[in-house]
Amino acid sequence: MRLLVITPHFAPDTAPTGDVVTAVVGALGRLGHEAHVVTSLPWYADHRITEGWRGRPVRRGHHEAGTVTRLHPFPTDKASLVSRVLGFAGFSGLAAVAGIGARGRFDAVLALSPPLSLGVAGWLAARRHRCPLVLDIQDVFPDVAVEVGAITSPRLIGMSSRLERFCYGRADAVRVLSDDLAANVGAKVAGMAHAPRVEVIPNPVDTTFVTPLGRDTAYRRELGLSDRTVVMYAGNLGHSQSLDLLVEAARRHADRPDIAYVVNGGGVMADHLTAAAQDLPNLSVVGYQPADRVPEVLATADIHVVLLKAGLGSSSVPSKAFSALAAGRPLIASIDPGTEVARVVAESGAGTAVPPDDPDAFVAAVERLADDPDGRRRMGEAGRAWIEQRRSPESVAAAFVVLLEELLSRP
Secondary structure: OEEEEEOOOOOOOOOHHHHHHHHHHHHHHHOOOEEEEEEEOOOOOOOOOOOOOOOOOEEEEEEOOEEEEEEOOOOOOOOOHHHHHHHHHHHHHHHHHHHHHOOOOOOEEEEEEOOOHHHHHHHHHHHHHOOOEEEEEOEOOOHHHHHOOOOOOHHHHHHHHHHHHHHHHHOOEEEEOOHHHHHHHHHHHOOOOOOOEEEEOOOOOOOOOOOOOOOOOHHHHHOOOOOOEEEEEEEEOOOOEOOHHHHHHHHHOOOOOOEEEEEEEEOOOHHHHHHHHOOOOOEEEEOOOOHHHHHHHHHHOOEEEEEEOOOOOOOEOOOHHHHHHHOOOOEEEEOOOOOHHHHHHHHHOOEEEEOOOOHHHHHHHHHHHHOOHHHHHHHHHHHHHHHHHHOOHHHHHHHHHHHHHHHHOOO
16 A cells, blocks of 8 residues: 655654654555655754754655655744744645645545645545545644634634535545544534544554663763652643643752653644743753654653643643653643543553642642652553553554545445
8 A cells, every 4th residue: 555644743753643643654665565654854843844854845765665755944933923824824735736746546544633734635635636536634633723822813713614524525534643632523423414533542652662661861960860759741831731730849849859840842832831930940951852863752750740731631642641651750740530540540540640730639648649659650550561462553554544445445
């Protein structure tokens, strides 16, 4: 099977979406399939094209399962909604041209969202190549943007919702990450003249790359953390995350020299956190690290946290939760009860879930795990075992193959 994959990020870009797509495409290659990837030049870490990739707006190359075309991403200031919309539109336009012009026969097109505009690029490419389109939804848009207040204009919300329905209505299948997202999307496509199939396929974790390592890492020594219990948030610093929980927890634990908080990532809220950390010696805010240091960074933590604002658990599944489990570390998930990550934590025994935006519950959970090193070890081992059984790239790639074969076998 030969696939055309249109994605905003791909290795060596450091975005979580890029890690997911790279793992799936690599596993598809090991299963004997081929993929031509249309993506951006690496830019995510600093929101500008990475040094060494500048100077040419288009680059072509190879990856382990086929070929890749990298396009200018029109990097923008994450704080400016208008700039982001224009950047997404520019990149999506280039991706549509590259997808339409991709050479050879394709059995299917896989287009990732967000940005949702890549759904249009995928539809145009699928029409050109006369093959099915699978729209891969990592976050349900515009729901997340509306919920966190990133989009407030009724006109813009209406336009975004129409774009969402347009993309769903042109897809042969919509892939989502959880039952919560499936219910969300299923309600929106119900009654459509051409309602797509909605399929739950979870994101994988590269368990050969992210492995349990010892906690005494070079990264720990660089940050001067010594033997303290490290509570880490690693990932995007945006409006969807309840990052003030970390600030409040650090304030309350000012008299606990054995606990240190580390934020490792970047985004629109980075400056806010950096300013808050000036008065909190137990809170360190550090930018994204090179991709090859990810296992070491994750291993530096004794406790990982996921912080999703109330109401977002049914439209977003934080991939960082599964990376933490792969690293063999326990997880505290501040997230809507009963949603995917909360269910995984309960099923795996890999940590604890607390109500979102509740500082008392969050601080109490940190204290319980900080004071129970044996419990942390057991939870970490349980999380790693769960990931190995259920989230390997090969198992996820195999699920994609089944979906695509069923789409291709339709009359």
